[in-house]
Amino acid sequence: MLVKAVVFDLDGTLVNSLEDIANSMNMVLERHHFPTHSFVAYQQFIGHGIRDLVSKAIPDSHKNDNFISSFLKEMMEVYSMQCTKNTKMYAGISDLLDSLTAKEIPMVVFSNKVEVLTKKVVSEVLSDWTFYKTIGLTTEALKKPNPDKALQIAQKLGVASDEILFIGDSEADMQTANRAKMQPVGVLWGFRTKAQLLNSGAKYIIKEPMELMKIVEG
Structure with a gap:
């Protein structure tokens, strides 16, 4: 060929990039006193864009467009500051x-x-x-x-x-x-x-x- x-x-x-992505999303979750996730879990969350990752990471009770958009904004703010840290x-x-x-x-x-x-x-x-x-x-x-x-x-x-x-x-x-x-x-x-x-x-x-x-x- x-x-x-x-x-x-x-x-x-x-x-x-797993560590930087996981740490950033977990930081956002901690702010809201939500459960965080392991690196193993984030391995499956990654691959379909950050919005999709946010949707998978937040609790089921908050999986609606308004909450996802709000958490996406926070995630982007945090991750943009440390996307090359580790x-x-x-x-x-x-x-x-x-x-x-x-x-x-x-x-x-x-x-x-x-x-x-x-x-x-x-x-x-x-x-x-x-x-x-x-x-x-x-x-x-x-x-x-x-x-x-x-x-x-x-x-x-x-x-x-x-x-x-x-x-x-x-x-x-x-x-x-x-x-x-x-x-x-x-x-x-x-x-x-x-x-x-x-x-x-x-x-x-x-x-x-x-x-x-x-x-x-x-």
Whole structure:
């Protein structure tokens, strides 16, 4: 298979942001004397945007649009101040990005994290590499697994969708890749299991970042 571009999810794929996200949401919950959640619980909350995470984290008694919007605002205020405090690249990611750069393969970051924070994390944690595009969430209706932005990426690159690898750690990533006719690659160092990734449409599963180069090189 000829690979002409690579699209990366961010959280759980390039960077481990779990601690900063969990701590921020728990801080908001503590303010309101609500139960907090473990890192393990947040692994399942992550993947569909911060609004969805907030909805899953707050008590059932407060799951309505007004409360969710209010808690989302608080979460964004807290998280924006510490979104790179403990967030770091996963082991092996730097070698992978170096290898893709050396092969002059365009790289894109496509996240369900709010776009301003997606760009902040990329600019501060992944500043050593150049990405063709860094795309985050601007409109709730366009978040993954909606394939529209993925299809726009292919169009702007001038590359056929099936020549693009879509790498992620969540069901939303695998579903987006399939809907956009890209090649879905599930990673096992993120927030989902092998079974979850396969059940949501992963074509490839990799345990270590550099395993991606075997796919790239055919």
